[in-house]
Amino acid sequence: MNAIEKILSRASGRENVLPGEIVEANIDCAMVNEITGHLTIKYFHEVGAKEVWNKEKIVMILDHTIPAGSVEAAELHKIMREFAREQGIRAFYDVGRGGISHQVMMEKAHVKPGDVVVGADSHTCTYGAIGAFSTGIGSTDMTAVFTTGRLWFKVPKVIKVNVRGDFRKFVVPKDLFLKIAKILGVSGANYMGLEFKGSTIRDMSIDGRMTICNMVIEVGGKAGIVEPDEKTLAYMKSRKNDRFSIMRSDPDAEYERTLELSVDDLQPLVSCPSAVDNVKLVSEVEGVELDQVFIGSCTNGRIEDLRIVAKILKGNVVSDRTRLIIIPASQEIYLDALREGLIETFLLSGATVTNPTCGACYGGHIGMLASGEVCLSTTNRNFIGRMGSPKSKVYLASPATAAVSAITGRITDPTSFKSG
Amino acid sequence: MKGRAWKFGDNVNTDIIIPYKYKARSIDPKTLAKHCMEGIDPGFSKKVQKGDFIVSGRNFGCGSSREQAPVSIKACGISVVIAESFARIFYRNAINIGLPVLVCEGVLKEVDDGDTIEVDLSKGFVNNLSKEKIIEVKKQPEFLEKMVKAGGLVEYYKKFRRFPW
Numbered sequence: 001m002n003a004i005e006k007i008l009s010r011a012s013g014r015e016n017v018l019p020g021e022i023v024e025a026n027i028d029c030a031m032v033n034e035i036t037g038h039l040t041i042k043y044f045h046e047v048g049a050k051e052v053w054n055k056e057k058i059v060m061i062l063d064h065t066i067p068a069g070s071v072e073a074a075e076l077h078k079i080m081r082e083f084a085r086e087q088g089i090r091a092f093y094d095v096g097r098g099g100i101s102h103q104v105m106m107e108k109a110h111v112k113p114g115d116v117v118v119g120a121d122s123h124t125c126t127y128g129a130i131g132a133f134s135t136g137i138g139s140t141d142m143t144a145v146f147t148t149g150r151l152w153f154k155v156p157k158v159i160k161v162n163v164r165g166d167f168r169k170f171v172v173p174k175d176l177f178l179k180i181a182k183i184l185g186v187s188g189a190n191y192m193g194l195e196f197k198g199s200t201i202r203d204m205s206i207d208g209r210m211t212i213c214n215m216v217i218e219v220g221g222k223a224g225i226v227e228p229d230e231k232t233l234a235y236m237k238s239r240k241n242d243r244f245s246i247m248r249s250d251p252d253a254e255y256e257r258t259l260e261l262s263v264d265d266l267q268p269l270v271s272c273p274s275a276v277d278n279v280k281l282v283s284e285v286e287g288v289e290l291d292q293v294f295i296g297s298c299t300n301g302r303i304e305d306l307r308i309v310a311k312i313l314k315g316n317v318v319s320d321r322t323r324l325i326i327i328p329a330s331q332e333i334y335l336d337a338l339r340e341g342l343i344e345t346f347l348l349s350g351a352t353v354t355n356p357t358c359g360a361c362y363g364g365h366i367g368m369l370a371s372g373e374v375c376l377s378t379t380n381r382n383f384i385g386r387m388g389s390p391k392s393k394v395y396l397a398s399p400a401t402a403a404v405s406a407i408t409g410r411i412t413d414p415t416s417f418k419s420g
Numbered sequence: 421m422k423g424r425a426w427k428f429g430d431n432v433n434t435d436i437i438i439p440y441k442y443k444a445r446s447i448d449p450k451t452l453a454k455h456c457m458e459g460i461d462p463g464f465s466k467k468v469q470k471g472d473f474i475v476s477g478r479n480f481g482c483g484s485s486r487e488q489a490p491v492s493i494k495a496c497g498i499s500v501v502i503a504e505s506f507a508r509i510f511y512r513n514a515i516n517i518g519l520p521v522l523v524c525e526g527v528l529k530e531v532d533d534g535d536t537i538e539v540d541l542s543k544g545f546v547n548n549l550s551k552e553k554i555i556e557v558k559k560q561p562e563f564l565e566k567m568v569k570a571g572g573l574v575e576y577y578k579k580f581r582r583f584p585w
Contacts, residue, residue, distance in 0.1 A: 022561055024585055036486060039447060047577045122485040122509055136485045136509050140516035140573045144583050152563075152585040186431050187479035191508050220479060222508055275431065362484075363440050383435040383483060384459055390439075 002158050002253035003225055004193045007133040010247070011116040019157040019256075028115035028132075030145045031059040033101050033358075034076040036120035039139035041083045044146050052087050053149035059091040059110050060084050061101040064358045068095075069365025099330030099356030102126040102214065102298040106206075107332055109241035113228040118145055123298050123380065125216045129209035130235060131228035131246060136217060156222045157256035158193040159184075163200040165264035170414035172308070173208035174300055174378065174398035176200070176261070177215045178269035182279035183259065190220030192256060195249065200263050201226055206235045207304040214299050215380055218276040268413055270376075271396035274384045282401055282413045289321065291373040293406040294387070295399055296327030297361040300378035303333050303340075305399040310342040312403035312417060318350040319409025325360055325367045326353050351406070363387045369394075376411060378402050421499050421541075422549070423472040427533035428460065430477035434484040434510065436460045438492040447488065449495035456492040470497035473539065475531045477503065481510025490514040500539050502527050502546055502557070515564050518572030522546070523558040530555050541568070 001009065001016055009017045011025035032040055037060060044052075052058055060080055068074035077095070084092035091110060098104040102123055105111050113131035118124065120142045127134035137151070145151050161180060167173075180194075194216050201209065213224035226232075228246045236242055268282040295301070295309055306328060318324045326346050328334040334356060337343050346353050354360075360367030361379040369375055369388030375395070377387065382394035397405070400414040436459030438452055457464035474480075474493065480503035481489060490513050493501060500520040504527060514521045520541055527546065531537060535550035542565075546555045563584040570576035576584050 022585070039487060042447075043574050046574050120485055122483065124485075138485050138487045138509060138513035138516060140487060141512055144573065144577075147577075148583065186482060187505065187507070190479060190505060220482065220507060381435075381483065383433050385439055386435055390459065 002195060002249040002255065003131065003227060003247045004133055004158055004195070004223060005155060006247040007114055007116060008153060008155055010114070017155045019155050021155045022152055023155060024150050024152050025116050027057065027118055027145050027149050027151060029057050029059060029110050029117045030142065031061060031101055031105055031110070031117070031119035031124065032142055033064055033121055034062045034080050035064045036139045036142065038076045038079045040120060040142040040146060041079055043140055043143040047143060047147060049147045052089070052146045055087055055089050057149070058089050058146065059105060060089055061093040061098050061104055062095055063099065063101045064362070065365045066095045066355070066357045069359070073365065096331065099333070100298045100301065100358055103302065103329040103333065106130070106210065107239065107330055109236070109239035112236070112241060112244035113232060114245045114247045118142070118151060122217045123214050125221065125223050126210050126214040126298060128213040128216070128223050128225035129206055130232050131226060133223050133225065135223045154191065156191055156193045158195050159189055160255040160258040161194055161196050161261065162258055163196065163198040163261045163263060165200055165262040167263050167266065168415060170400040170417065171263070171266050171268055172398045172400055173204060173211045175266055175269045176263055177212045178271055178279050178396070179261065179266060180259070181215070181219055181271065181277045182269070184219040186218065186275055186277045187220040189216065192221055194221050194224045195255070196224065196226050202229060205304060206231060207302040210302065211299055218380055268398060268401050268415060270401065270411065271382055273393040273395065274382055276380070276382060276396065282397065282411060285411050286413055288395070288411040289374065290376050290405055290409055290411065291322065292367065292369060292375040293322055293324045293402050294360050294367055294375060294377040294379065295324070295402050296329065297358065297379040298329060299380045300399050301327055301329030301333065303336050305378065306333065306337050306342050309399050309403040310345040312400065312414070313349040313351070313407070314345050316349055316407045318406045321409040322406055324349070324351040324406040326351050327360060328356055330356050360387070376402055376405050421471060422536065422538045423499060424469065425473050425475045425531050425533060425535045425537050426468065427531060428474065428476040431479045431482055432460065432476055433482045434486060434489040437481065437489040449491055452488050452492035453495035456496040465496040468497045471499045472497060473537055474498050474501045475527055476501065477528050478505045480506050481514070482507035485509045485513070487513045487517055490517050490519045494519040500541070502539070504528060515568055516573040518568060518575060520568050524555055527555060
């Protein structure tokens with residue numbers, strides 16, 4: 001069996017499972033944000049439930065619109081806050097306490113290797129980075145989880161993505177995933193898992209692994225997964241959570257297909273409006289003028305991303321024609337960035353830095369685009385109207401490409417940039 | 421069930437089905453219905469008659485996990501969404517809120533926008549009355565059929581005091 005099959009077997013109390021089978025699995029951890037959680041709470045009351053199945057296994061995080069940008073958002077926060085209090089759910093992350101849910105779930109060790117984790121947010125697939133099976137569900141499914149702690153899953157077919165080679169300077173895991181999106185297309189892994197393997201993945205940090213697992217949903221995937229290794233163990237140790245079992249794919253595990261990739265010659269890529277698989281070389285679209293550059297989100301708002309950005313921005317200023325918005329993914333990352341002097345570099349370059357939130361990524365309450373405006377963003381979706389006006393355009397790229405492009409005010413290949 | 425087919429292409433995403441600005445503001449089905457498919461066909465909800473169908477290509481409903489997308493489709497009167505394939509979270513959400521969804525390979529070729537079609541959920545076929553052509557659909561697991569029949573997961577639970585799987 002492969003790792004995903006092993007995890008689902010363990011969680012559903014079976015010796016083995018086959019792709020396509022429906023299983024009912026015990027959930028190790030369930031997460032909701034305020035956009036989806038308020039509906040779960042409403043349905044929880046509607047079905048007449050009184051107590052959640054396990055208050056220690058539920059995590060509630062305010063992240064989409066924080067601090068509240070409208071009365072409506074404030075009402076959703078209030079519903080979440082009251083439910084957490086009433087049910088005795090300790091893992092409630094209010095404004096100023098956590099940040100973007102997927103980052104918080106990892107930092108606060110709510111997720112462990114080998115776990116089955118569901119979140120009422122499509123980017124829940126991020127936690128495959130440490131070898132968990134994690135996937136996004138809707139608010140109603142979450143009601144079943146809150147009530148019983150169990151949920152049905154179809155065991156997915158899994159594509160093995162074998163990656164070898166070394167990244168060139170300023171070419172990063174985001175570029176690798178955009179390459180995968182170009183190959184598979186936006187529905188190429190529909191209902192499937194992606195297991196990332198090979199020397200490049202072994203050399204990749206947990207931050208980088210989170211970026212590639214995060215974007216699995218953008219090719220239709222159910223979950224991404226990376227086999228736990230010494231980097232995973234070190235990460236878990238630093239998070240003071242070392243009680244877990246590791247599930248590894250058997251050497252003869254079966255896969256739907258294998259994708260062999262090398263990153264040796266990989267060049268910076270950009271996903272052009274308005275589909276994630278509309279991927280081109282940055283050099284092919286170089287020169288496109290930018291009104292806004294956004295660096296952040298559950299895809300690319302981590303400390304490693306911010307370090308690359310600071311390295312590029314140091315001693316430079318953002319182009320007059322462009323505004324640069326930077327959002328650290330969590331309170332912890334914000335504080336680390338502050339202590340390392342990154343925030344100072346950002347501010348001196350003319351960037352604006354806001355508190356951790358999803359707000360700018362999905363056209364929520366900040367960083368909205370006007371009609372005709374063009375934005376280069378390190379986020380995960382460039383759908384029509386995603387970041388504001390339906391007449392605006394969004395390009396997706398890496399933090400390195402974003403930082404260099406913010407300086408020039410145009411889409412620019414970072415590999416030609418000379419850093420200090 | 422008989423009605424008009426409203427045809428869309430591949431990869432119709434949740435931001436197109438219901439733009440975010442309405443998702444955040446409302447969970448009221450009537451409000452959501454007014455803006456259904458606004459990202460691709462403004463005024464769609466005014467044209468739809470109760471019982472009509474959406475016929476679409478691959479990966480229908482890709483993107484966000486928010487349930488406002490299937491709720492808006494159901495609330496504007498669409499009785500069934502028929503697509504070559506669905507994004508998995510949308511598929512689960514639709515069934516959970518009681519919107520029938522059918523996987524029907526080749527449906528884009530067999531149905532034109534404006535055709536009158538008939539759908540039999542229990543027997544599992546789509547009949548294109550305008551073209552006199554019957555198209556088979558992929559059978560769903562029984563527990564999902566039961567859930568749709570009951571009007572969704574919450575309704576099922578209220579009726580049977582348990583979940584259907």
